Amino acid sequence: MSEHRVEHATRSSQVGVALIAVTLIALALAPFWGDRQTLRLLAEVYAFVALASLWNLLAGYAGLVSVGQQAFVGLGGYLLFALVIMFDVHPVLAIFIAGPVAAIIAIPVAALTFRLRGAYFAIGTWVVAEVFRLLASQVSVLGGGSGISLPAAAVIAMAPTRQAREFAIYWLALALAVIVLVAIVVLLRSRHGLALTAIRDNETAAQSNGIGVVRIKYIVYVLVAFGTAMIGALIFLQKLRISPDTAFSVNDWTAFVIFITVIGGIGRIEGPIIGTIIFFVMRQTLSDLGSMYLLIMGAVAIVVMLWAPKGVWGLIVERYGWQALPLQRRLVLKDKSRPDA
Amino acid sequence: MASILSLENISKRFGAVVVADGIDLALDQGEALGIIGPNGAGKTTLFGMATGTVTPDAGRIVYDGADITRLAPERRCRLGLARSFQIPQPFSGMTVFENVVVAAAFGAGESERAVYDRCADLLDRCGLIDKANKRAGGLTLLDRKRLELARALATKPRVLLLDEVAGGLTEHECGTLVELIKTVRAGGVSIIWIEHVVHALLAVVDRLAVLHGGKIIASGDPHTVIRSPQVEEIYMGIAADA
Ligand SMILES: Nc1ncnc2c1ncn2[C@@H]1O[C@H](COP(=O)(O)OP(=O)(O)OP(=O)(O)O)[C@@H](O)[C@H]1O
Ligand SMILES: [Mg+2]
Numbered sequence: 001m002s003e004h005r006v007e008h009a010t011r012s013s014q015v016g017v018a019l020i021a022v023t024l025i026a027l028a029l030a031p032f033w034g035d036r037q038t039l040r041l042l043a044e045v046y047a048f049v050a051l052a053s054l055w056n057l058l059a060g061y062a063g064l065v066s067v068g069q070q071a072f073v074g075l076g077g078y079l080l081f082a083l084v085i086m087f088d089v090h091p092v093l094a095i096f097i098a099g100p101v102a103a104i105i106a107i108p109v110a111a112l113t114f115r116l117r118g119a120y121f122a123i124g125t126w127v128v129a130e131v132f133r134l135l136a137s138q139v140s141v142l143g144g145g146s147g148i149s150l151p152a153a154a155v156i157a158m159a160p161t162r163q164a165r166e167f168a169i170y171w172l173a174l175a176l177a178v179i180v181l182v183a184i185v186v187l188l189r190s191r192h193g194l195a196l197t198a199i200r201d202n203e204t205a206a207q208s209n210g211i212g213v214v215r216i217k218y219i220v221y222v223l224v225a226f227g228t229a230m231i232g233a234l235i236f237l238q239k240l241r242i243s244p245d246t247a248f249s250v251n252d253w254t255a256f257v258i259f260i261t262v263i264g265g266i267g268r269i270e271g272p273i274i275g276t277i278i279f280f281v282m283r284q285t286l287s288d289l290g291s292m293y294l295l296i297m298g299a300v301a302i303v304v305m306l307w308a309p310k311g312v313w314g315l316i317v318e319r320y321g322w323q324a325l326p327l328q329r330r331l332v333l334k335d336k337s338r339p340d341a
Numbered sequence: 342m343a344s345i346l347s348l349e350n351i352s353k354r355f356g357a358v359v360v361a362d363g364i365d366l367a368l369d370q371g372e373a374l375g376i377i378g379p380n381g382a383g384k385t386t387l388f389g390m391a392t393g394t395v396t397p398d399a400g401r402i403v404y405d406g407a408d409i410t411r412l413a414p415e416r417r418c419r420l421g422l423a424r425s426f427q428i429p430q431p432f433s434g435m436t437v438f439e440n441v442v443v444a445a446a447f448g449a450g451e452s453e454r455a456v457y458d459r460c461a462d463l464l465d466r467c468g469l470i471d472k473a474n475k476r477a478g479g480l481t482l483l484d485r486k487r488l489e490l491a492r493a494l495a496t497k498p499r500v501l502l503l504d505e506v507a508g509g510l511t512e513h514e515c516g517t518l519v520e521l522i523k524t525v526r527a528g529g530v531s532i533i534w535i536e537h538v539v540h541a542l543l544a545v546v547d548r549l550a551v552l553h554g555g556k557i558i559a560s561g562d563p564h565t566v567i568r569s570p571q572v573e574e575i576y577m578g579i580a581a582d583a
Binding site for chain 1: 392393394413414415418419423424426430431432433434435436438439442443444446447448449450452453457458460461464470473474476492496
């Protein structure tokens with residue numbers, strides 16, 4: 001029998017979970033209240049929430065600042081197209097095959113890039129992504145350098161009508177984002193998550209307290225590749241067309257993702273969600289301005305990095321100590337009154 | 342008596358600065374050894390080499406009969422070699438309690454749930470129980486030092502390396518700390534303690550070693566060593582420099 005109790009939830013996390021649940025229900029019902037445009041936009045939002053959350057796990061927690069995650073977005077997309085076109089696999093099934101295959105490929109990639117430190121690691125990951133892009137452009141069955149569309153038969157196999165297809169993809173995108181987020185929460189609440197949070201805060205101390213830092217980084221890298229490839233497969237299933245330049249775009253799948261994570265708050269699970277909302281609000285309101293909008297986003301990024309280096313959520317945590325998800329372990333003493341917040 | 346930890350002919354330099362020049366130092370099982378020496382003598386670096394965060398240029402480190410010179414820091418910790426950091430290294434985004442849970446779960450290799458009570462007890466003994474749920478990053482320097490000690494103890498060490506844990510404490514707090522370290526020692530833990538607060542050190546250690554110029558220039562009975570001409574010379578030297 002244990003003397004003391006340990007709680008994960010705080011009042012803010014109870015509010016947070018309730019809000020998230022309500023929001024999820026509303027979002028799940030979006031096909032009944034939103035038009036096609038809205039559904040497409042929301043599906044894109046979900047993909048970015050997932051990509052940014054995965055990058056946050058990699059860079060924010062494990063300290064692996066990769067600028068080459070487009071390697072796995074593109075790999076996932078190409079795996080989907082390869083499975084559908086060459087092996088006649090159902091597109092939805094192909095998403096779930098793309099994840100583990102990418103994870104297996106990530107093992108030797110990690111072995112290679114982990115030899116590099118700091119900025120060299122970042123450059124190394126980018127080089128890997130470029131190599132992937134060049135390899136993809138050599139595969140003529142998949143359209144070579146100019147790309148290829150998903151065969152009509154496979155598209156129709158998903159759902160007979162266009163509307164049913166759009167609904168299916170929408171729910172799939174929502175489900176995948178939820179799966180990725182739940183997986184990250186489960187990971188962070190586990191023993192490995194305890195180690196990962198310690199690594200986030202102080203690698204030297206983590207090592208000196210018995211944590212096998214390299215091993216955990218390795219595991220995280222492979223898991224993140226798994227998730228990133230699944231999201232990549234989903235993105236290109238929605239687009240119905242793939243080409244090496246769109247699939248391995250450093251701009252779309254890394255620069256925006258880093259922007260989102262940094263703005264929202266790196267090293268906090270809530271950060272990427274907040275960041276994605278800010279990113280899309282800016283994109284929707286400023287897109288008329290053409291290339292000005294990229295300049296404004298750059299300016300916002302610089303301001304946030306200077307004035308709130310831990311991002312919007314980091315500010316909130318320091319001010320109010322909130323957590324939207326029950327991740328903390330709070331000690332509740334049996335006999336004495338509860339230690340202060 | 343058999344040595345539990347020994348540094349054998351250890352050398353280390355940072356550029357032109359020689360911090361260890363063929364050092365031999367052995368800690369007996371159950372012993373409490375104090376180390377003093379002027380600022381920058383290389384005391385902290387010695388702990389770094391013992392625990393694996395600093396690689397020696399030459400020499401061997403033997404722990405419990407095995408050569409651990411090339412062993413990763415986390416493996417050394419799990420074998421029972423724990424340290425506190427002179428400049429506290431808290432997991433600043435985690436709570437004080439979580440900090441100690443990390444050390445207990447990974448350093449001692451136990452399941453997370455199994456360590457909760459032990460961690461609460463440790464926080465109580467180290468005077469941190471009221472701050473258990475506070476973010477470690479928000480602690481004062483003094484509390485950060487307490488956390489260093491709590492975390493090191495949470496790993497269930499067989500050898501405990503303490504690096505200046507008494508600085509800045511009041512007389513009363515210092516007395517409490519000395520009692521705590523004595524209790525730990527009575528539990529069979531061997532200790533090396535680097536400390537500038539000499540009276541606290543003398544209340545605990547069986548032997549005192551003096552590190553200067555990359556060498557152990559004196560080692561033996563604490564009261565004899567502290568009054569030796571070499572020590573006098575070094576510390577007078579510092580006083581003259583300052
Ligand atoms: N990583 C490093 N790189 C370069 N020089 C270092 C490094 N670590 C320590 N030094 C230098 O080595 C010397 C010994 O440092 P160390 O911290 O071991 O001394 P110390 O005896 O613990 O001093 P103090 O009493 O001030 O804590 C100092 O001159 C320090 O500047
Ligand atoms: Mg020192």
